Amino acid sequence: MIQFENIIKRFRRHQVLxxxxxxxxxxxxxxxxxxNGAGKxxxxxxxxxxxxxxxxxxxxxxxxxHNRRKVLSKVGxxxxxxxxxxxxxxxxxxxxxSLCDTDPKRxxxxxxxLGFDAEHFHNQPFVKLSGGQKQKMLIAIAxxxxxxxxxxxxxxxxLDPEARHIFFNLLAEKKDRAAMLISSHRLxxxxxxxxxxxxxxxxxxxxxxxxADLVDLSSRLYCSIRLIQPEDAFAKAVGExxxxxxxxxxxxxxxxxxxxxxxxxGLLSRYAALLSGMEIVEAEEKESSVNVx
Amino acid sequence: MKYxxxxxxxxxxxxxxxRWFMVYxxxxxxxxVILFAFGLAESRIMGFTGLSRLLITYxxxxxxxxxxxxxxxxxxxxxxxxxxxVFEYLLSLPITLSAWFWGRVFGRFFVVFLPxxxxxxxxxxxxxxxxxxxxxxxxxxxxxxxxxxxWCFLGIxxxxxxxxxxxxxxxxxxxxxxxxxxxxxxxxxxxxxxxxHLPPETAVAIALANPMQVFRTxxxxxxxxxxVLLGPTAYVILDNFGQMGYIxxxxxxxxxxxxxxxxxxxxxxxxxxxx
Numbered sequence: 001m002i003q004f005e006n007i008i009k010r011f012r013r014h015q016v017l018x019x020x021x022x023x024x025x026x027x028x029x030x031x032x033x034x035x036n037g038a039g040k041x042x043x044x045x046x047x048x049x050x051x052x053x054x055x056x057x058x059x060x061x062x063x064x065x066h067n068r069r070k071v072l073s074k075v076g077x078x079x080x081x082x083x084x085x086x087x088x089x090x091x092x093x094x095x096x097x098s099l100c101d102t103d104p105k106r107x108x109x110x111x112x113x114l115g116f117d118a119e120h121f122h123n124q125p126f127v128k129l130s131g132g133q134k135q136k137m138l139i140a141i142a143x144x145x146x147x148x149x150x151x152x153x154x155x156x157x158x159l160d161p162e163a164r165h166i167f168f169n170l171l172a173e174k175k176d177r178a179a180m181l182i183s184s185h186r187l188x189x190x191x192x193x194x195x196x197x198x199x200x201x202x203x204x205x206x207x208x209x210x211x212a213d214l215v216d217l218s219s220r221l222y223c224s225i226r227l228i229q230p231e232d233a234f235a236k237a238v239g240e241x242x243x244x245x246x247x248x249x250x251x252x253x254x255x256x257x258x259x260x261x262x263x264x265x266g267l268l269s270r271y272a273a274l275l276s277g278m279e280i281v282e283a284e285e286k287e288s289s290v291n292v293x
Numbered sequence: 294m295k296y297x298x299x300x301x302x303x304x305x306x307x308x309x310x311x312r313w314f315m316v317y318x319x320x321x322x323x324x325x326v327i328l329f330a331f332g333l334a335e336s337r338i339m340g341f342t343g344l345s346r347l348l349i350t351y352x353x354x355x356x357x358x359x360x361x362x363x364x365x366x367x368x369x370x371x372x373x374x375x376x377x378x379v380f381e382y383l384l385s386l387p388i389t390l391s392a393w394f395w396g397r398v399f400g401r402f403f404v405v406f407l408p409x410x411x412x413x414x415x416x417x418x419x420x421x422x423x424x425x426x427x428x429x430x431x432x433x434x435x436x437x438x439x440x441x442x443x444w445c446f447l448g449i450x451x452x453x454x455x456x457x458x459x460x461x462x463x464x465x466x467x468x469x470x471x472x473x474x475x476x477x478x479x480x481x482x483x484x485x486x487x488x489x490h491l492p493p494e495t496a497v498a499i500a501l502a503n504p505m506q507v508f509r510t511x512x513x514x515x516x517x518x519x520x521v522l523l524g525p526t527a528y529v530i531l532d533n534f535g536q537m538g539y540i541x542x543x544x545x546x547x548x549x550x551x552x553x554x555x556x557x558x559x560x561x562x563x564x565x566x567x568x
Contacts, residue, residue, distance in 0.1 A: 045381070045566075045568060048384075050381065050384055050568050051568075068388070068389055068390065069387045069388075070387075072385065072387035073387040075385065075387075079378065079381060083377065085383075086306075086311060095299060098299055099296065
């Protein structure tokens with residue numbers, strides 16, 4: 001679906017991309033990782049036809065620069081930093097939906113699934129929304145249409161755990177029909193979303209590896225944690241994940257999205273000394289055991 | 294075409310909510326209020342009184358203010374949007390570059406011309422309410438001239454915005470352009486140039502090429518048909534063009550210059566990095 005053929009990009013004398021060759025097919029969910037200045041954003045901008053570069057970028061055999069309408073109508077893009085648009089939310093949805101030849105209600109519906117009531121904020125300038133609301137809005141615009149290629153820069157960074165779970169579900173619906181390119185500074189942020197990892201360093205691809213695709217994007221895990229003593233900081237941290245406590249704050253229970261397990265374990269690692277017991281099981285498994293009981 | 298108007302409409306919505314637009318609208322609206330407040334409509338100069346007098350003063354002030362306002366607001370907002378990541382996001386949506394660029398030009402033209410025009414209409418309505426005669430011919434003529442001037446500097450602003458990679462550089466360049474054109478006004482530099490024995494044809498050519506001078510001469514023409522208030526080149530211009538000829542030139546030349554600049558800006562925009 002996507003071919004980068006010997007892509008070189010220079011800014012004056014500085015070579016930012018040094019002959020990138022990469023092919024991405026439908027069904028590939030690629031984590032594009034690397035430190036600041038590795039060339040991830042530049043590569044994405046070349047893919048979107050926003051930068052002129054040497055070599056060839058092809059999306060379904062079309063140059064995105066010369067076939068903007070055809071190529072970009074397949075692309076859903078979520079930038080890392082939301083643009084400071086002053087237009088109201090309603091206008092942004094209408095504008096995007098008209099350009100993408102889709103029904104604005106689809107975008108509103110996706111925003112609603114993510115927990116953002118776009119109708120309520122219809123007249124609110126986009127720039128005045130909170131970070132999480134902006135992110136949900138941009139994801140809704142990217143997913144509320146027939147996109148076959150999703151290009152996302154740290155898309156779930158500002159989302160709450162519930163919205164993250166729904167976001168992963170939405171990605172799961174598209175995973176066989178679409179290619180995904182998810183950019184991040186850190187692999188652990190996106191590891192469980194992808195089945196391929198491309199690492200960039202100083203304008204070159206230094207790693208291109210397939211990874212085990214065992215995590216179901218739409219899965220959910222039941223988690224029960226027992227502490228040796230109650231702790232306010234821990235309560236606050238897991239409270240943000242929607243966990244509820246019992247036995248005076250000694251036992252905590254809740255659900256986490258399957259692809260979020262690494263992120264959640266990262267959180268728990270900060271409180272490792274407090275843990276006295278823990279259970280993580282597939283949510284369906286837990287529910288059936290409860291039903292049998 | 295649908296996408297062009299969509300881009301224009303979006304730019305208008307964005308601009309109407311911007312702070313620069315508030316300041317811009319307040320300056321031109323406030324100008325009219327001040328002119329009325331100081332009783333300019335009641336004063337008389339060279340046979341002109343009432344609304345005609347007020348409009349002439351307004352148009353003279355507009356000549357000094359409109360170009361710099363249009364230039365600075367255009368380059369600040371366009372180059373600023375690019376820096377802030379607005380281009381990166383909106384140009385990832387499936388819109389052609391021509392629809393995007395020209396949509397912005399038309400949208401921006403509407404936004405920069407609207408306050409100037411509304412201020413003039415407001416003055417007319419106010420004058421009518423006070424029982425003054427409305428100089429319709431002058432009003433239509435000045436509206437045309439203001440449109441041409443706004444379009445011209447909008448085109449120049451769009452060209453600067455596409456060439457400069459940062460808002461600060463764009464703003465500096467816009468200021469230099471405005472200052473250069475201001476220095477080449479008839480009364481200031483052309484007089485000196487002629488005194489220094491510059492060929493008269495060159496002085497006249499400079500006067501004809503400078504859109505601010507063209508606007509100035511054209512606005513003064515009805516007020517002062519012999520152009521005695523203006524500098525030396527105005528005589529030559531009037532002799533060669535005639536009144537109607539010059540009026541036509543004054544309306545068409547700035548539009549052509551603005552369109553050429555915007556066109557060059559578009560060609561560069563199409564061939565360069567977008568964000």
